[in-house]
Amino acid sequence: MxxxxxxxxxxxxxxxxxxxxxxxxxxxxxxxxxxxxxxxxxxxxxxxxxxxxxxxxxxxxxxxxxxxxxxxxxxxxxxxxxxxxxxxxxxxxxxxxxxxxxxxxxxxxxxxxxxxxxxxxxxxxxxxxxxxxxxxxxxxxxxxxxxxxxPGYRGSTTLGAVDAGGLGFPLRFPMRFGASARGGAITWANTGTAEAWPVWRIAGPVRGPSITRRDTGQALEFDPDWIIPAGQIVEVDTLARTVLFVGSNVSASDRLFTRGWFSFPPGREIQAVFDSAAPSSDSRLSVTVHNTAM
The missing domain is CATH 2.40.30.200 (Elongation Factor Tu (Ef-tu); domain 3)
Known part of the structure; x- marks a missing residue:
């Protein structure tokens, strides 16, 4: 219960x-x-x-x-x-x-x-x-x-898939340069009255994961050479400012290189993007967050 x-x-x-x-x-x-x-x-x-x-x-x-x-x-x-x-x-x-x-x-x-x-x-x-x-x-x-x-909101996503890039001929305007990503994002609106601080969980295998708030660019970025092994989950509590392996409570805070802590403001829809230093189809980001009032 x-x-x-x-x-x-x-x-x-x-x-x-x-x-x-x-x-x-x-x-x-x-x-x-x-x-x-x-x-x-x-x-x-x-x-x-x-x-x-x-x-x-x-x-x-x-x-x-x-x-x-x-x-x-x-x-x-x-x-x-x-x-x-x-x-x-x-x-x-x-x-x-x-x-x-x-x-x-x-x-x-x-x-x-x-x-x-x-x-x-x-x-x-x-x-x-x-x-x-x-x-x-x-x-x-x-x-x-x-x-x-x-109850709180729970959502998850895998790493975004990348479409093939390059230019097609004959050229037509507007032209699109480079690759575009599909997926890899979580969108949520806080219907409370105060800032909502999410708890993120990153499931391996994944190398150098990152979570970015799309509208502001604030990011939580890990060491690009660091790997979360398959079967392991790292929990990032943005309110407590902790980074722990689930199940063992071993800290991985020293691997978090960029600490752009961000919340979900009230009355707005915010999108967070999941990325990594190397692609992996088995990587997954999940979030638990609540509408918050003061």
């Missing part, structure tokens, strides 16, 4: 295999921080001897998400009420591992995910608790404020 598989309708959250919100024991009261813009940090520098400042980079800080819920014995038996509280406590108890986990929420027909950690759980234990009523909250913090839409 993958993250978000339990969600069936709007107004539901999934966390650690537990479903909250619409149609569950944890009735929806409020959700804060999900569609809100996170706190921003700026790099502005004051103008010496003048009003104002020089504008610096503006970056989002961590995202804090707070879900307010109601558990009521009026909608369930006493045993079900107690069991719901125990499930909530179990799902929100911190582990010894600092890794973030998927928090998935569906609103307005679209399902989005943040990687987060539960940092606060409120289960009031006043008089209402004994009568079978709890109005509390759960809070998460996502160090990466981006929201990724599920």
């Amino acid at each position: 993958t993250a978000g598989d339990l969600i069936t309708r709007d107004g539901q959250l999934e966390w650690r295999g537990t479903l909250l919100g619409a149609g569950t024991a944890y009735g929806w009261r409020a959700l804060e921080g999900w569609l809100d813009l996170p706190q921003m940090r700026g790099g502005d520098i004051d103008r010496p001897g003048q009003h104002g400042a020089f504008p610096g980079q503006l970056l989002a800080q961590s995202r804090t998400i707070t879900y307010s819920y109601v558990i009521s014995a009026r909608r369930a038996t006493r045993d079900q009420y107690a069991a719901a509280l125990e499930r909530l406590r179990a799902a929100t108890t911190p582990t010894e591992n600092p890794d973030e986990e998927p928090l998935v929420i569906r609103l307005a027909g679209r399902t989005w995910q943040a990687l987060a950690r539960c940092t606060r759980r409120l289960i009031p234990t006043g008089l209402a608790y004994d009568t079978g009523y709890v109005a509390g909250a759960v809070q998460w913090v996502a160090t990466d404020p981006r929201l990724l839409e599920l």
